[in-house]
Amino acid sequence: MSRKVYSFRNEDGELVKYTVKEYVQLNENEYVLMAPEEDSSDISVYHFNYTGGNERLELVEDEKELSRIKSLSKVM
Numbered sequence: 001m002s003r004k005v006y007s008f009r010n011e012d013g014e015l016v017k018y019t020v021k022e023y024v025q026l027n028e029n030e031y032v033l034m035a036p037e038e039d040s041s042d043i044s045v046y047h048f049n050y051t052g053g054n055e056r057l058e059l060v061e062d063e064k065e066l067s068r069i070k071s072l073s074k075v076m
Contacts, residue, residue: 006034006057018044021075031060031069033076043076045069 004020018034021043025031030048035041045066046057060066070076 005037006032022073024069024072026065026068026072032057033069033073045076 006018006020008016008018010016017037019037019040020032020034021040022033023030024033032046032048033043034046035043045060047060049056049058060069
C-alpha cells in the first residue's frame with residue numbers, strides 16, 4: 001500500500017513533506033492526521049476546507065475539536 005505525502009513550504013520557504021497517518025470523519029468534516037517525514041511522532045491535525053473547487057488544509061488548534069478527533073483516532 002502506498003503512503004500519501006503532502007508537501008508544503010514552511011515560513012522560510014523550505015519544502016517540508018508530511019506523511020498521512022490517518023483520515024478521520026467527524027460529523028460532516030474531514031480531517032487528516034499527518035507527521036513530518038523527519039519526526040513521525042509529531043502528529044498534527046488538519047481540516048479539509050473546500051473553497052471554490054479547491055482543496056485547502058487548515059491546522060486545527062481548537063482544543064475541543066482536537067479532543068473529539070483524538071477520541072476517534074487510532075494513531076493519537
